[in-house]
Amino acid sequence: MCKGQKIISLIISIVFIAQILVTNLSLPFSTAKVYAATEQISDYISEYSPDELPGNPSLDDNTDNLVPYVEKSSEQTVVTTPAVSESEESLPTESSTPISIETANPTGTLTVTPTPTPTILPTEAVAPTPIETVTPTILPTNTVTPAVTPTIVPTETVEPTPEVTPTPSPTETPTIPPTVTVTPVLPTPTPEESLITPTATALETPMVTPTPQVTMPEEITYNAPEVLDVVVSSSTITLTWEPIIGASGYIVYIDGIKVEIGNVSTYEIEGLKANTTYTITIMAFDEAGNFSPESEAINVLTLPDVVSDITTQATDTSVTLSWDKLSEIDGYDIEVDGELTEGLTSETYIHSNLLPNSKHSYRVRAKNASGCGEWSELISVTTMLESPLLATTITEDKVIITWGKVQGADEYEVIRDGIILCTTTELSYVDEDLVIGETYVYYVIAKNAEGNVSAAGKINVLFVNNTYINSNKVLNGDLTVMNLYLTGGTLNLNGYKLTVKGNLYQTGGTMYINGGSLEVEGDYKIEDGNYYCYAYLKMTNENDYVKVNGNFYTKSYYSHKGCLTAGVLEVKGNFTEKRNGQENNFYGSETHRVLLSGDTLQEVYLGDSVNSCFNILEITNVEGKEVKFTSPVSLNKLITNGCKVTSLEFKNREWKLTSDELINGELKLSGSTINLNGYKLTVKGNLYQTGGTMYINGGRLEVEGDYKIEDGNYYCYAYLKMTNENDYVKVNGNFYTKSYYSHKGCLTAGVLEVKGNFTEKEMAKRIIFMGVKHIEYY
Numbered sequence: 001m002c003k004g005q006k007i008i009s010l011i012i013s014i015v016f017i018a019q020i021l022v023t024n025l026s027l028p029f030s031t032a033k034v035y036a037a038t039e040q041i042s043d044y045i046s047e048y049s050p051d052e053l054p055g056n057p058s059l060d061d062n063t064d065n066l067v068p069y070v071e072k073s074s075e076q077t078v079v080t081t082p083a084v085s086e087s088e089e090s091l092p093t094e095s096s097t098p099i100s101i102e103t104a105n106p107t108g109t110l111t112v113t114p115t116p117t118p119t120i121l122p123t124e125a126v127a128p129t130p131i132e133t134v135t136p137t138i139l140p141t142n143t144v145t146p147a148v149t150p151t152i153v154p155t156e157t158v159e160p161t162p163e164v165t166p167t168p169s170p171t172e173t174p175t176i177p178p179t180v181t182v183t184p185v186l187p188t189p190t191p192e193e194s195l196i197t198p199t200a201t202a203l204e205t206p207m208v209t210p211t212p213q214v215t216m217p218e219e220i221t222y223n224a225p226e227v228l229d230v231v232v233s234s235s236t237i238t239l240t241w242e243p244i245i246g247a248s249g250y251i252v253y254i255d256g257i258k259v260e261i262g263n264v265s266t267y268e269i270e271g272l273k274a275n276t277t278y279t280i281t282i283m284a285f286d287e288a289g290n291f292s293p294e295s296e297a298i299n300v301l302t303l304p305d306v307v308s309d310i311t312t313q314a315t316d317t318s319v320t321l322s323w324d325k326l327s328e329i330d331g332y333d334i335e336v337d338g339e340l341t342e343g344l345t346s347e348t349y350i351h352s353n354l355l356p357n358s359k360h361s362y363r364v365r366a367k368n369a370s371g372c373g374e375w376s377e378l379i380s381v382t383t384m385l386e387s388p389l390l391a392t393t394i395t396e397d398k399v400i401i402t403w404g405k406v407q408g409a410d411e412y413e414v415i416r417d418g419i420i421l422c423t424t425t426e427l428s429y430v431d432e433d434l435v436i437g438e439t440y441v442y443y444v445i446a447k448n449a450e451g452n453v454s455a456a457g458k459i460n461v462l463f464v465n466n467t468y469i470n471s472n473k474v475l476n477g478d479l480t481v482m483n484l485y486l487t488g489g490t491l492n493l494n495g496y497k498l499t500v501k502g503n504l505y506q507t508g509g510t511m512y513i514n515g516g517s518l519e520v521e522g523d524y525k526i527e528d529g530n531y532y533c534y535a536y537l538k539m540t541n542e543n544d545y546v547k548v549n550g551n552f553y554t555k556s557y558y559s560h561k562g563c564l565t566a567g568v569l570e571v572k573g574n575f576t577e578k579r580n581g582q583e584n585n586f587y588g589s590e591t592h593r594v595l596l597s598g599d600t601l602q603e604v605y606l607g608d609s610v611n612s613c614f615n616i617l618e619i620t621n622v623e624g625k626e627v628k629f630t631s632p633v634s635l636n637k638l639i640t641n642g643c644k645v646t647s648l649e650f651k652n653r654e655w656k657l658t659s660d661e662l663i664n665g666e667l668k669l670s671g672s673t674i675n676l677n678g679y680k681l682t683v684k685g686n687l688y689q690t691g692g693t694m695y696i697n698g699g700r701l702e703v704e705g706d707y708k709i710e711d712g713n714y715y716c717y718a719y720l721k722m723t724n725e726n727d728y729v730k731v732n733g734n735f736y737t738k739s740y741y742s743h744k745g746c747l748t749a750g751v752l753e754v755k756g757n758f759t760e761k762e763m764a765k766r767i768i769f770m771g772v773k774h775i776e777y778y
Helices: 003-024 027-046
Strands: 099-103 110-114 227-232 237-241 249-254 257-261 266-269 277-285 298-301 311-314 319-322 331-336 339-344 348-351 359-368 379-382 390-394 399-403 411-416 419-424 428-431 438-447 457-463 466-469 479-481 483-486 490-492 497-500 504-506 509-512 517-520 524-526 535-538 545-548 552-554 568-571 575-577 593-596 602-606 614-619 627-629 635-639 648-650 661-663 667-669 673-675 680-683 687-689 691-695 700-703 707-709 717-721 728-731 735-737 751-754 758-760 775-777
Touching (some): 227 298, 390 438, 399 438, 399 457, 419 428, 428 438, 483 497, 667 691, 687 691
Parallel strands (some): 457 479, 466 483, 483 504, 490 509, 497 517, 504 524, 517 545, 545 568, 568 593, 575 602, 593 614, 602 627, 648 667, 667 687, 673 691, 687 707, 691 717, 707 735, 751 775
Antiparallel strands (some): 099 110, 249 257, 249 277, 277 298, 319 348, 331 359, 359 379, 390 399, 399 428, 411 438, 438 457
């Protein structure tokens, strides 16, 4: 049998089964049984590949179980269409993509045409050609091509839409309800192949169970959650992210540890370590088991812990705070009396320049890259009362301790050598229970009703009329004595204060200030009354300070070169140096300074002005009280501060200005050089030059009186040197010169202005004064 004939035979078998179901079954179940039958047929067809469709010789066997038997006959086979009752015709039908089954002519020729909609298809009457009819053989196969799913869809009867075809004589065939709608994917048969006349044999209608439709859940893809905000503390991290629509929950991973939470968009992670970095990701999921990708990992550093164990130490003017160190932080902030100070890098803070007995508040916090930790508890501290300043008066049988009133104090506690002598509201205490030759240490502590106290005021008292030291002694505290005799050894102040209520006599040994201070209320004399005095005053520390309220007198045998290199020697009385033995027995250098601060007339005398000298000599006398120089002076720097001086004479050492200077009085140059060095020197009185060189050197000299270059004798070895274009000399009085030296080459530049008379006198028939266009007269 040809391939086309086999296809036609298969289609007729399908139609035959459908007719039997429609006519023999009761109406309530007809639709379901048709659905089952067509479902079975569809499954049957779908089991075959295109190569195994009817027409293939391999399909000739084992077909009796699937289709009705059609008896072979040499005669034309006619398929009789069962009659349809009116009741059946009125039933509603289901349809999706129907196949219309029509009777082509009275002989019962069957035409099957797959169409998308119900259509009346006119057919051309063709005379059937007797052909050999073979029972179709359909075998199931594992290859499903094409896949056909028969579907029974109830539909309303639709008016057929005419379709124009080349058929010359269209015949309308009434629609048979219910319509069996099958959607197979099959080739359209030709008219010849559709003319099959099998002999129908009634068979039992097979029961076909429909295959249940299983709907697989659709897989949903989510975006990774996006973290919107992170809030940290020292022990928690709070995350906020963009909610994922459709998600039923979230998974948070903290350093790889999984935490599943509900459908929320904010989560707080608790129980974390302070100042620690955690890596966090978030994943969303739904009830169907779909998961989003993990969010981008974020590294979150928790805040530092709270600063703890803060200790305070107060004085009368400061408060010092310290606390335990926190590792791997960026620093600290401190709030002082409500004001924030940021960027501390150490665990100590000093609040200074405070008033005594004043209250202050503090709190501290640490910070790292994530921000600032919590503040510590607020601490309140009160500075101590001001420490009493003590003074002593020593008599033959008692010591009187006095002090000034302390602001905020109600009473004072007096202590001697660790024993409380009394508590008093007075400002003094008299101690009579003393032993001559003993040293006593006194303390006075101020107190008030609120319990605040002061640091102890302290003073050491040596209760003797005269104190003798002839061996090495190192102070371990402040010491006060009456008259002091240093005859040998070294008295090392060791940074403390030694007060001598009377005079200090040094006939030998070394007074080593060593960062301390020495105050002599009387005179300080370095001599022994004989020719040789083997004594030193040693000041080599910048903190060294010696104050002599009386006169200072030195006649040491030893050179002091290298002994007076730093510190300040202040003298309120006369300053006298006499040579006795070696040179340089008073020799200041480096930063050492002598300060003349008398409130009466002071006289200065250097017995060896050739070798002995001041390094820095500063004058701060009381206004109206002058300093009189009774000998030429040698110095490296002079600071007069405008104080009145008389008889100031330079002879043996160059004085080179390092700043503008004012001499409030007369100035005498008898040797060496005064080098203005680009600065201004003002002389309020007369300037007498009996020798040496007045070197203007780019500076300015202004003399309010007369300027005389002469010595009153025949020879005056003196020069006025002006060789710089900026040199300027102004004499408001008379200018007089009678120099022995020729000035040829000395007056080559600058201006000499004279407001008084100009006088030049010849000496030894030499060119005394020569300058070209140099002198100006007014």
